[in-house]
Amino acid sequence: MSTADRDERPDKPEEACGVFAVLAPGQQVANLTYFGLYALQHRGQESAGIAVFNGDKVRLHKDMGLVSQVFDQDVLARMPGVLAVGHNRYSTTGSSRVCNAQPVVLMTRLGPFALAHNGNLVNAGELREAIAATDAELTSTTDSELIAFALQEAVNGGLGWKEAIRAAAGRCRGAFSLAIGTPGALFALRDGHGIRPLVFGSFGEDGDHHWVVSSESCGLDIIGATYLDEVAPGELVQFRAGDLEPERSRWSMQPTKLCVFEMIYFARPDSRFFGESLYSYRCRIGEVLARESAVEADLVIGVPDSGIPAAIGFSQASGIPFADGLIKNRYVGRTFIQPTQAMREAGIRVKLNPLPDVLSGKRIVVIDDSIVRGTTSRKLVAALREAGATEVHMRISSPPVTHPCFYGIDTDNQDQLIAARLSLQQIEAHLGVDSLAYLSKEGMVEAAHAASTNFCTACFDGKYPIEMEEEMRSSKLMLEPAGLAASL
Ligand code: SF4
The missing domain is CATH 3.60.20.10 (Aminohydrolase, N-terminal nucleophile (Ntn) domain)
Structure with a gap:
């Protein structure tokens, strides 16, 4: 490919x-x-x-x-x-x-x-x-x-x-x-x-x-x-x-091992888990993120739609005002004809469009739910700067994704996951942000108000709860040290 x-x-x-x-x-x-x-x-x-x-x-x-x-x-x-x-x-x-x-x-x-x-x-x-x-x-x-x-x-x-x-x-x-x-x-x-x-x-x-x-x-x-x-x-x-x-x-x-990514991103925010809507959980992880990785800024924005609740939580906990800085086109489906490479280089923006009058001259904290390959985040940061943001601080409401999923979620192979290949500083440089911080695994789990053993967190820590066939494992785990693979 x-x-x-x-x-x-x-x-x-x-x-x-x-x-x-x-x-x-x-x-x-x-x-x-x-x-x-x-x-x-x-x-x-x-x-x-x-x-x-x-x-x-x-x-x-x-x-x-x-x-x-x-x-x-x-x-x-x-x-x-x-x-x-x-x-x-x-x-x-x-x-x-x-x-x-x-x-x-x-x-x-x-x-x-x-x-x-x-x-x-x-x-x-x-x-x-x-x-x-x-x-x-x-x-x-x-x-x-x-x-x-x-x-x-x-x-x-x-x-x-x-x-x-x-x-x-x-x-x-x-x-x-x-x-x-x-x-x-x-x-x-x-x-x-x-x-x-x-x-x-x-x-x-x-x-x-x-x-x-x-x-x-x-x-x-x-x-x-x-x-x-x-x-x-x-x-x-x-x-x-x-x-x-x-x-x-x-x-x-x-032992129960609910996919924690359902909580963070996959399931709809109005769906209820552990007695509350995921909207409430996602606001709360934004609050935890604000406490864990504080930054001085003028405005908090979320990457729509999934980054919005965490951005609201981050804003409430930090006191930094929240605003809509990015508008999403909700009608881009899977069958949408994608722009060519030349069109993308010319700046065509299909899904997200920043609002220059909101962002111009501001130090921005932008909240997203996850970074997988980093391709979208990099373009997004460039677009925010183009719209006049003077600083761009990225905060991610999940830990770094370092391992692929084998349990029904389509993730890339491990060698395409940016956090499996690069250090935090290297990712910051690659994305072009002034600072980058992820939610801690502890923060993610504690905010759920459920015992930590209730979750599969394998894409963040490689601790796969169910052993898989070797062929399946080797098709996706490209960087796994032999010792870890053997211990699973
Ligand atoms: S590895 Fe576990 S936590 Fe990650 S997406 Fe798959 S089931 Fe969810």
């Missing part, structure tokens, strides 16, 4: 997927799932799909594109039913093709099922070998299809749904938050470490009790459902129409 091509790619880690499911007899379950997926669009923009159960029959519609491009009212009207499972995808395992879109629908001796997966298996190679050795006809290159075939095998081997789901999950290693629809029940399951989030809620009046499962609570809010709880790490939850309580059981006991 050329440097120019690399520069075209987003300079942020990218979320893997969103899952949403609803069990609501008498309701327009396809439409409700459409809205749920719409709220979770930030988790995946490459493909979308919904499978609807009507008795023993299941109807599936999936395609490449945003939820609003894949579905229209005519398509949804042709999908009546009582239970729906939906999925937004961004490819981490398997290429971006429609055969890899989800949900995966397979038939068993007990009827069909539809499976939607958020996460990434780290034993996909081994599982693929085992599945390929059976009669299974793999039609995609995703790890999600492997989980589905493991479930099909368990059901056809004689197990009931619940036992079969446990058996299939037991063959998987890595991150997997699943929603599984069957003709009689909806299931939700999280891997033993709970790396990716998954929550459930309910809605309904006059004795109706409808169930909803969503990657984030913002998916519940959009359809007016009440948040009830998260699916706990290592938990399997079964929802049946008419039941007043779901049936909950643990299938795995592991």
Whole structure:
């Protein structure tokens, strides 16, 4: 890949997927799932799909594109039913093709099922070998299809749904938050470490009790459902129409390792984690950052949208006024035709435009949530100076990203992560800032008001909670010292 091509790619880690499911007899379950997926669009923009159960029959519609491009009212009207499972995808395992879109629908001796997966298996190679050795006809290159075939095998081997789901999950290693629809029940399951989030809620009046499962609570809010709880790490939850309580059981006991990047950046700020919105958490890490890395300046600005809450927190803790110094074009999607190298050199600014009348003559603190390769930050600093900022101090509301992710987030290989290659002073010089400081790992974790062992922080410290296949490890970890690799 050329440097120019690399520069075209987003300079942020990218979320893997969103899952949403609803069990609501008498309701327009396809439409409700459409809205749920719409709220979770930030988790995946490459493909979308919904499978609807009507008795023993299941109807599936999936395609490449945003939820609003894949579905229209005519398509949804042709999908009546009582239970729906939906999925937004961004490819981490398997290429971006429609055969890899989800949900995966397979038939068993007990009827069909539809499976939607958020996460990434780290034993996909081994599982693929085992599945390929059976009669299974793999039609995609995703790890999600492997989980589905493991479930099909368990059901056809004689197990009931619940036992079969446990058996299939037991063959998987890595991150997997699943929603599984069957003709009689909806299931939700999280891997033993709970790396990716998954929550459930309910809605309904006059004795109706409808169930909803969503990657984030913002998916519940959009359809007016009440948040009830998260699916706990290592938990399997079964929802049946008419039941007043779901049936909950643990299938795995592991230390919890929620992805801390969900808190910092991936999940929507209005989604709730640990009893509060992420907006509140992100404001708080801005406050911690201000205390840890104070600087004299005239104005605090945030890089929209994700840097704004931390910038507000930084401003409140430091007393330096907050202002909008950068305006974001919100309509730049993945399919947007990127400017050529020559256009970029000529100064074309597609996504962010600084406000010279706000910035001119000011010493600026600019807050961003993370630096991955540093390509965007460098251009941003140049643009702020061009707009008249006399000093640019960059503050990052996460620690330096030094390691790639193997659990469902698309990060660059380690040799492309700027903090893995350069010292703080070298990064300062590369970005052209007057000063640069990152949030400490302790500050990031303490601000969450949850025990530090509750988080995966591997992209900041290389402490991977789940061992992965060697081939997968060596494809991304280019700078890892042999000793550390052996100790994992
Ligand atoms: S490695 Fe980083 S991005 Fe991946 S799960 Fe852990 S904290 Fe999240």
